[in-house]
Amino acid sequence: MEPVDIIPLASSSSVDEHQQNEQQQQQQQGSKTAGGDVIRFVAEAGQPVVAFTGTNISSAEPTFGQIVSKSGECVVAKPVEYISEEHLDWVWQNRIGPSAKLKKDVNWNVMTNKNFFLDKFVHNNDSINYCVRWDTSTNLKKDIASKFKDVLERHYNKWNKWLEGYNCWPFRKLETSVTVRLDGRVSGQLYERNLDSDGVPQCPVECYRFYDHVNNMWSDTSACESEPFDVSFWLKEDIPYGYGYDWGQEVSLNDTMNNLYDEDILFIGHEIGHGFGLPDFYGLDSKPARDFPNSIMMAYSSSTITASDGWMLRRVLDHVKPRLKI
Numbered sequence: 001m002e003p004v005d006i007i008p009l010a011s012s013s014s015v016d017e018h019q020q021n022e023q024q025q026q027q028q029q030g031s032k033t034a035g036g037d038v039i040r041f042v043a044e045a046g047q048p049v050v051a052f053t054g055t056n057i058s059s060a061e062p063t064f065g066q067i068v069s070k071s072g073e074c075v076v077a078k079p080v081e082y083i084s085e086e087h088l089d090w091v092w093q094n095r096i097g098p099s100a101k102l103k104k105d106v107n108w109n110v111m112t113n114k115n116f117f118l119d120k121f122v123h124n125n126d127s128i129n130y131c132v133r134w135d136t137s138t139n140l141k142k143d144i145a146s147k148f149k150d151v152l153e154r155h156y157n158k159w160n161k162w163l164e165g166y167n168c169w170p171f172r173k174l175e176t177s178v179t180v181r182l183d184g185r186v187s188g189q190l191y192e193r194n195l196d197s198d199g200v201p202q203c204p205v206e207c208y209r210f211y212d213h214v215n216n217m218w219s220d221t222s223a224c225e226s227e228p229f230d231v232s233f234w235l236k237e238d239i240p241y242g243y244g245y246d247w248g249q250e251v252s253l254n255d256t257m258n259n260l261y262d263e264d265i266l267f268i269g270h271e272i273g274h275g276f277g278l279p280d281f282y283g284l285d286s287k288p289a290r291d292f293p294n295s296i297m298m299a300y301s302s303s304t305i306t307a308s309d310g311w312m313l314r315r316v317l318d319h320v321k322p323r324l325k326i
Contacts, residue, residue, distance in 0.1 A: 054259025162310030244271025
């Protein structure tokens, strides 16, 4: 998740359009989104940018919308409010489905990657293990490290609320287990000989449990001297935002620490969304319409998981369910 372009809004040959955009900005600055976030400014692509990356706002409550499956079958549905079926179809066709034009870090095909979080949770029967990378010169204190499990688990289960009861998803609660491997004073081990290309201590590769697409099987972790891990939680002091994919989350250490006691941490919820296979929505060409509804996946437009996020996740489940064998 990277910074977004802000107002002044996109340049236009029409003075009237520019004035309309300025009026829109003035009306929205300081007001609140439908989800309760305070608006700081308006991005060039039209979405509001929230003022705070840590909040205590309630996430949208899931609904089933219009159920299209038959009685007695797994519940499959389509939305009747907030986000349209047409928007969901566009995201699938143009961003994450087999027809999407692949672009590094922009578009991908969730059908060809069996290492996303839905796959991991099913493989592990409702849980995933974490390795924490504390990338700073300061020591990771035990009381801080003890908070990570609850923070991560809480955000996973905010996503899982949209899966519970839908299309025979089997898990009502997702579990996380954190193994801290980069500070000897905290439970876990210090791996001084495992360094990445930048010389930063990393979690041992022999302990990384992932889907090996070359051999079409889950990786062999028999050489791991402790518990295997499925994803990394990498806190970096030198970045102000974050990144995420099937390998885990790389987030701003400072932002995370500033918001550690908040219910919602935007960067964590957002980067977890990437691990479920959902893309970023930044510019106009990345979304189906300028009025695409706010979501945690759309450039700071929400600090919480919205109905847009939930329905996009449900669409991923609809398509990958056959390989999950649930």
